[in-house]
Amino acid sequence: MSKFKDIIYDISDVIVAFCIVVVAGFVIWGSIGHIMDYPSMVTASAQEGKNSNFGLAVPVGSNSTSGSAVNEGKDQTADSTDDTSVDTYAVYINPGESTTSIAQKFVTVGLFDSVEQFNSLLAQENAASKIKTGNFIIPSDSTPEEVIIQITTTTGQ
Known part of the structure; x- marks a missing residue:
């Protein structure tokens, strides 16, 4: 019986890890457009003169x-x-x-x-x-x- 529990626990750990990776993948996939737009947003902001010093x-x-x-x-x-x-x-x-x-x-x-x-x-x-x-x-x-x-x-x- 304890071998069966160990197998279930091991499988559940793998399933939970797989679910986390899948959810993270969906979040990244849904946000990739915003991530890729960031450099153009910074360039546009610099051309408009907004916050051009960036910490300087x-x-x-x-x-x-x-x-x-x-x-x-x-x-x-x-x-x-x-x-x-x-x-x-x-x-x-x-x-x-x-x-x-x-x-x-x-x-x-x-x-x-x-x-x-x-x-x-x-x-x-x-x-x-x-x-x-x-x-x-x-x-x-x-x-x-x-x-x-x-x-x-x-x-x-």
Whole structure:
């Protein structure tokens, strides 16, 4: 009798494994069109300008402010030649990304001098576990402390 049970158990294991493979095959077969369309979707998205940085830190433009707009209480008719231009950077932080990888993105755009500076400031602020994910738009004139505050208190876009 125990030999019969062993044979039934062995056969049932094979049948269950076969069913799992068949179900997985049907799921893949039904999804193959979507899987094959993915490269063209990424290409179309890149041509439209949507999310073209894919996790990189890249400049996204500049914000120009004139001296007369900044100095609201002063004479608006004064000739303003004190134009300041601040570049902005888009830095995308992926979920589960290491602080070293995040730091390298900020070093690449010049917001931090080194990975060690980023990591020591994170440790000093006890903020390593508070880093949010998403796309952060950061002005180039931000101090390292302001960058840490932005990526730990606001949610990325």
